[in-house]
Amino acid sequence: MTPKLANIIVIFAIVNIDNLIPDLMELKERKQIALLVGSLRKDSLNRKMARVLIDLTPDTMDLEIIEIGNLPLYNEDLEENTPREWAAFRKKIKEFDGIIFITPEYNRSTTAAMKNALDVGSRPYTHNVWSNKPSAVISVSMGAIGGFGANHHLRQSLMCLNAPVMAQPEMYIGGAADLFDEHGSLTDSRMEELVHKFFRAYSRWLCKFVE
Numbered sequence: 001m002t003p004k005l006a007n008i009i010v011i012f013a014i015v016n017i018d019n020l021i022p023d024l025m026e027l028k029e030r031k032q033i034a035l036l037v038g039s040l041r042k043d044s045l046n047r048k049m050a051r052v053l054i055d056l057t058p059d060t061m062d063l064e065i066i067e068i069g070n071l072p073l074y075n076e077d078l079e080e081n082t083p084r085e086w087a088a089f090r091k092k093i094k095e096f097d098g099i100i101f102i103t104p105e106y107n108r109s110t111t112a113a114m115k116n117a118l119d120v121g122s123r124p125y126t127h128n129v130w131s132n133k134p135s136a137v138i139s140v141s142m143g144a145i146g147g148f149g150a151n152h153h154l155r156q157s158l159m160c161l162n163a164p165v166m167a168q169p170e171m172y173i174g175g176a177a178d179l180f181d182e183h184g185s186l187t188d189s190r191m192e193e194l195v196h197k198f199f200r201a202y203s204r205w206l207c208k209f210v211e
């Protein structure tokens, strides 16, 4: 084990997913996947992880980060004259085949920015944009438990929003301060292999919901 990876904790799966994940290539067409990053910080580790995912995207998918920091805080009164940022966000999310949520842990939950994005997308009532979008949640934290609390709080809301969330593998990435070098690249190739496994599983998950 390299000294670096000793500091990085990836609680990836409680079952041997290698037996469960067939090849990537079952998707008939390239799928468009939105990446939502819960941190608004310029040097965000979660955003670095999102960029790593984009770099390692299999050729069955296109990944795009959709910004959430510009969304006004949800207030139902504003629906009378819907803020253009909300309207644009809702329209954009509808265009995607699936969503990958990448979140830090703030006080054992996801961030206010991420929750606000979920709330904005969930309304007006009966126009919930998250419904039936095959989703996955990744939590990235400097802490030792890999943002477990954030990951599951987010899953709780997604359940209510009728977004089918991939169960396994679970991606709780802890000790993330050591995960990236100064260029934002992964410091250990074994993490790269875990990302490939994640994509294999997520492709399989997409296949259950889209052609």
Ligand SMILES: Cc1cc2nc3c(=O)[nH]c(=O)nc-3n(C[C@H](O)[C@H](O)[C@H](O)COP(=O)(O)O)c2cc1C
Binding pocket: 039, 040, 041, 043, 044, 045, 046, 047, 104, 105, 106, 107, 108, 109, 140, 141, 142, 143, 144, 145, 146, 147
């Ligand atoms: C308001 C706040 C609350 C936090 N709460 C937690 C927490 O509950 N668990 C944890 O592991 N880290 C917590 N952290 C540390 C973040 O996980 C850490 O700052 C992380 O790097 C944030 O993600 P980012 O780098 O993508 O911005 C907290 C940070 C802030 C600013």
